[in-house]
Amino acid sequence: MFKTMSVLLTGIESLINKIGKATLWVALSMIGLVALNVLLRYAFSFGSIWAQELEWHLLAAMILLGMSYAIQQGDNVRVDLFYAGFSARKKFIVDVVSVVLILLVSLIFLKLSLAYVGQSYSIDEQSADPGGFRYRWVVKGLIPLGYGLLTLQSIGALLRLVLERSQPAGGHHV
Template sequence: MLKVLRPLATVIEGFIDRIGGLTAWIALVMIGLVATNVLLRYTFSYGSVWAQELEWHLLAALILLGMSHALQRGENVRVDLFYARYSPKAKRVVDVISALLLIAVALAFIHLSLGYVEQSRSIMEGSPDPGGIPYRWAVKALIPLGYGLLVLQQLAQLFRLLSTPLQPQEAARV
C-alpha cells in the first residue's frame, strides 16, 4: 500500500506544478494590467472600473491558485524556532499533524464557501459599480478551488511522509 502512495504524490505534485505555472502567467498579466492602468490614469486621465476590478480578481486568482504551489515549494512562512532542534522522528510527527490540520482547515473553508459561491451564482452577482465586471460568482468559485488544491498538496505531502521510511541513522538518533 505504501508503495502506491509515492507515485500518487508525484502525480498530484505534477498537477500542482502545472497550476503554479498558470499562476506565474496570471502574475505577469496582472503586472501588465496594473502598469497599463497607471499609465492610462496618470498620462491620459483615463480610468476604468472594469480594469481596476480585474486587478483584484487576478490577485484573488494568484493567491488562491498559488498557495498550494508555494506550500509545495516550501515558500510559505515558517517558524522553525523549535522545529529545527527536533529529532527526525519528532519532525515527522509534527509534519504529519500539520498536514492533517491543514487538510481539516482547508476542508472547512471548502464546505463554508460552497454556499457562498452558490448564492452568488444563483443571483448572477455582478459588480455593484457601473462598468464593473459581471459574474462575480466566478471569482468567488476560486475559493473552494484554491482550498481544494491545498488539500491535494497536503495529501501529497502526507503520502510522501508516510511512504518514506526513516533512515537508519535518523532512527538511531531518536
C-alpha cells in the first residue's frame, strides 16, 4: 500500500513541479510584455488593448497555475511563530487540517468554475473592448485547471503526511 501511495505521490509532485517551473516562463513573458507595452505607449504613443488584456490574462495564468506549486514548495502563508514551537503531533494535526481545508475549498472552486467556463464557451464570450481578446472562455478555463492542480497538490500533501507519519524509525517510504 505504501509503495502505491509513494508512486502516486511522486507522480503528483513531478507534475506540479513541472507546471510550477513552466509558470516561471509565464511570469517572464508577462514582465516582458508589460515593459514592451510601456515602451510602445510612452515612446511611440502606440497602445494595444489586446496586449493590455494579455497582461491580465498572463497574470491570471501565473496565479492559477502557480498556486499549487507555491503550496508544494511551502511558500504559502502560515504563522510560523506559533507553528515552530509545536510538537510533532500538533504540527501533524495542523498540517492535516490545513490540507483538508485547502482541498475542500479547491473542490468547491473547481465545481463552481466548470459551469462558469461552460457558459462562457456556449455564448462565445469575448472582450467588450474593440480589439480585445476574442476567446474569453480559454482564459476562464484556467480557473478549473488551477483549482484542479490545487486539488491534486492537496491529495499529494495528504499522501506525504501519511507516508511520513507511518514511516518506521530509520525507515524510508518516500
